[in-house]
Amino acid sequence: MSSPPVTPLLDRVRVPADLRNFSAEQLKELAEELRAETIHAVSTTGGHLGASLGVVELTTAIHAVFDTPTDRLIWDVGHQAYPHKILTGRRDRIRTLRQPGGLSGFTRRSESEYDPFGAAHSSTSISAGLGMAVARDLLGRRAGQNVIAVIGDGAMSAGMAYEAMNNAGAMKSRLIVVLNDNDMSIARPVGALSAYLSRLISSRPFLSIREVMAKVARRFPGPLARAAERADEYARGFLTGGTLFEELGFYYVGPVDGHDLDHLLPVLRNLRDAEEAGPILLHVVTQKGKGYAPAEASADKYHGVVKFNVITGEQAKAPPGPPAYTKVFAQALIAEAEADERIVAVTAAMPSGTGLDAFGKRFPRRTFDVGIAEQHAVTFAAGMACEGLRPFVAIYSTFLQRAYDQVVHDVALQNLPVRFAMDRAGLVGADGATHAGAYDIAYLGCIPNMTLMAASDEVELTHMVATAASHDAGPIAFRYPRGEGRGLELPARGTPLPIGKGRILREGTAIALLSYGTRLAEALLAAEDLAARGLSCTVADARFAKPLDTGLVEQLARHHEVLITLEEGSTGGFGALVAHHLAHAGLLDGGLRFRPLTLPDLYLDHDTPKRQYDTAGLNAPQIVAAALNAIGLNDAAARRPPLAGAG
Numbered sequence: 001m002s003s004p005p006v007t008p009l010l011d012r013v014r015v016p017a018d019l020r021n022f023s024a025e026q027l028k029e030l031a032e033e034l035r036a037e038t039i040h041a042v043s044t045t046g047g048h049l050g051a052s053l054g055v056v057e058l059t060t061a062i063h064a065v066f067d068t069p070t071d072r073l074i075w076d077v078g079h080q081a082y083p084h085k086i087l088t089g090r091r092d093r094i095r096t097l098r099q100p101g102g103l104s105g106f107t108r109r110s111e112s113e114y115d116p117f118g119a120a121h122s123s124t125s126i127s128a129g130l131g132m133a134v135a136r137d138l139l140g141r142r143a144g145q146n147v148i149a150v151i152g153d154g155a156m157s158a159g160m161a162y163e164a165m166n167n168a169g170a171m172k173s174r175l176i177v178v179l180n181d182n183d184m185s186i187a188r189p190v191g192a193l194s195a196y197l198s199r200l201i202s203s204r205p206f207l208s209i210r211e212v213m214a215k216v217a218r219r220f221p222g223p224l225a226r227a228a229e230r231a232d233e234y235a236r237g238f239l240t241g242g243t244l245f246e247e248l249g250f251y252y253v254g255p256v257d258g259h260d261l262d263h264l265l266p267v268l269r270n271l272r273d274a275e276e277a278g279p280i281l282l283h284v285v286t287q288k289g290k291g292y293a294p295a296e297a298s299a300d301k302y303h304g305v306v307k308f309n310v311i312t313g314e315q316a317k318a319p320p321g322p323p324a325y326t327k328v329f330a331q332a333l334i335a336e337a338e339a340d341e342r343i344v345a346v347t348a349a350m351p352s353g354t355g356l357d358a359f360g361k362r363f364p365r366r367t368f369d370v371g372i373a374e375q376h377a378v379t380f381a382a383g384m385a386c387e388g389l390r391p392f393v394a395i396y397s398t399f400l401q402r403a404y405d406q407v408v409h410d411v412a413l414q415n416l417p418v419r420f421a422m423d424r425a426g427l428v429g430a431d432g433a434t435h436a437g438a439y440d441i442a443y444l445g446c447i448p449n450m451t452l453m454a455a456s457d458e459v460e461l462t463h464m465v466a467t468a469a470s471h472d473a474g475p476i477a478f479r480y481p482r483g484e485g486r487g488l489e490l491p492a493r494g495t496p497l498p499i500g501k502g503r504i505l506r507e508g509t510a511i512a513l514l515s516y517g518t519r520l521a522e523a524l525l526a527a528e529d530l531a532a533r534g535l536s537c538t539v540a541d542a543r544f545a546k547p548l549d550t551g552l553v554e555q556l557a558r559h560h561e562v563l564i565t566l567e568e569g570s571t572g573g574f575g576a577l578v579a580h581h582l583a584h585a586g587l588l589d590g591g592l593r594f595r596p597l598t599l600p601d602l603y604l605d606h607d608t609p610k611r612q613y614d615t616a617g618l619n620a621p622q623i624v625a626a627a628l629n630a631i632g633l634n635d636a637a638a639r640r641p642p643l644a645g646a647g
Contacts, residue, residue, distance in 0.1 A: 002043070002310040005036035016063035016087055016114070028261050031060045034083050035291045037091070039310060042082065045097040046306040046430070047105055050288040050295050051152070052082035054182050057259045058150070058284060059083040062178075065268040066146055072116045072132050076125035076151040078106030079303075080180070081115075088114035098430040100607040106434060120434030121399065122372050123158035125149035126177055130164055133173040144275055150178045154349060157371030162248070165279075169249015172278040176271055177250065180258065182286045245281045254283025259290055322487035325480040326423055328458040330355030332465035333392060333421075334362050335493040342390045343469060346370065348377045354394035354423050374399055378406035378418070385416040390469060394421040397437025397479060404443060411475045412449045418475050419468040420444075425454070425479035425517065426568030427599070427613060432606030437479065438599050441516070441573030444477055445545055451499065452545040453478040454517035454567075454574075458485030460543070466494030481518050481568065483609065500547035508536035511627050512556040512563045516542040516574040519566040522613075525620035530627055537627075545574045550581055557587040557594075562630045564595045566618060571598050593630045597623065 009026060010033040012018060022030060035056045042049045060083070062073060068088075075081045085103060086094050090112060096102025104111060106120040117128045129149035136145050155161060156179065168175055245252045253271065256263050264284070271280055288303070289295025294313025308315040323331075337343040337359070344366040351357040351369050360367035370377045374395055381391035400407070400422060411418045425437040444450050451471065455461035455478060464478040505520070506527055513523040520541050527537035538560060540552060556563050563582075567574040575596025582588050599616050613619045617626070628634060 005040055007033040007037055009033055010037060013087060015089055016068050019064040024261060024265060027060055027064055031057045034060060034086060037086055038082050039292050041094045041097065042305065043308050043310045044095050045099060047098050048079040048303060049305050050303045051080040053290050053292055053295055054286040054288045055080045055180060056083050057261055057264060061261055061264040061268055062148060063087050065265060065272055066148060069113045071146040074117045074125045074129050074149045075107050076119060076155045077122045078119040081107050088112055098606055100611065104432060104606065122155040123161045125151050126161055126164035129175055130168045133175045137173055146176060146272060148176045148178060150180055153179065153181045155372055158373055159375065165248045165250060168279040175279045177281045179281055179283045180286055181283060182288050250279045250281040251277055252281050256284045258284035258286035322485045324484050325458060325461060326355040328461050328485060329421060329465060329480065330358040332462040332494055333359055336465060336469040337363055340469060342388060344384060344389050344391050346377050346381050346391055346393045348372060348374045348395055348399065356394050374403040375406050378403040379410045381418045382410045382416050385418050392419040392421055396424040397422040397440040398424060398435050400440060408447055412447045415449045415474040417472045420477035422477060422479040424482045426481045427604060427609055428482045429609045430606050433603035438570045440479060441545055441567060441569035445573055445577055449474040450546055451476040453543060455480045456515065456518055456520035456541045457488055459488045459490060462490055462494035463497050467496045470496045486521060497543060500544050500549055502540055502542045502549040502552045504538060504540045506537065506539040508538040510536045510561055512538045512560040513566060514540045514542055514556055514563065515566040516545055517568050519568060519618055522620045522623060523566055526623035529620060529624045545577055548577055548581055553578055553581055554585060554587065557582055557592050562593045562627060564597060564626060566597050569599060571601055573598060595626055595630050597626055
């Protein structure tokens, strides 16, 4: 473990206001110290390193120029907010980042007044910023109060960003959008000329002259006035590349070198003082991983990192274990695609996160990364399905929420055979509530025509990929968690499952545990514990939530005193579907003790997955406790002779 960096200037910063006493040269030194502090902190916690290193100078400059938190600073996604957290009074806790009880890996309103808007899903910053700007205007707050939204170029691939810009351009409220261009290379190379032009067109004299000329132009006949206005936009767009943003109603400034404070500081001051301007877009060009050689050389590997050696950049390696569910999914899909050329794969800017990078290497022409555009991904796949392809849409459960209308209207209503592979189902550890796949069972379970599956282990996942590949009767979705499987031997290719049929793994007589998903392993452990207490248990794997295996459900209900359902999802999901059937079948009328165990009705903070599931009440000890409570026994009483009928 390396020693913390020496940071004499950073040690003088308690809050961003302290930066306003520093000279430009001191701010440059401070930025280097901030970069070193960020690297050292993330080396001990893991997290999103590359994006944070890319905005060190930008973060320093914004806090030095603007009056945060009175001026609102919104970071899109939050991956790049670690330097911001260090400068805003959280340096003493930065090494608790993403740790149990520590700082969130994203911005969070409850964490600091310097986080005016929480973010972890992308492309929300401009919408939120516009809302804040309009509130400022309507509530008559300080006229000079600024709202600054920092959005990465990747997040600009989402339609929501353009919807917000279109609205902002029409409303003319004062709003500063900083486009952090670190990946798409949408700008021409930046340099002294670009910096000079950016300072010029963002300056008060230029803006004043422009306003005067606009007033003169408005005295021209209509066609000439419009021609003069467009000539101004296109002239500046020709020099700077900002015509698109001008067409959306923004005043474009840039591109500016996002690592050169001599360029950034004067431009930001100009924008701060440009009270007569409407929405402005400042285009800065940065480099992911800037200032740390390993991250500069491999931006993808250092986007999100585990603990690493600061000197060598080598990331800590987990001990060898079973393959992750994501890898199992990718291998299973490749096996299916080898046998069926109609299978294609779609992802929304998450090829490595979903395993589709491996699929893409094998089938580059059949792999489609549509960017951060989940809505488009779903309807795009629907179009493919219309023409006879067999599309798999691989999206994290939490991100599929963004495309709910498309799932309902464009896929399910038309009964199109789109396959949804929902990674990160259930709780996800350090990424916390924003990335937990808590709701898909409930939000898909209410949709007609939808078939829903949940894998209980990696072998079942392989079979469910095969099931989805062969299912052409309508949309089908399957969920699986983050992390490793159980180490089971995998078949070379999956075997399609009978639709709507579960399985029994253990026979008993007193208590039935019906699991949907990977809580099955905990259910089996709970059954062992209950058996040791004299309570005989049946353990079943539902496999399907829709169509529900009603025969299995009724069998368990009729032959057991207690029926407990288990799922890694919210209320309103699998347990609700089971309860609905039991109620209509009259099986809740005769004394059956039914207990649905779900994720609790609250947002679970980041922690280790095991502790998260302990808190949720979904590990074996809590399942045992629920069974004892249902049967009317406490822990001590359970050690007495079993009830009549218990085997």
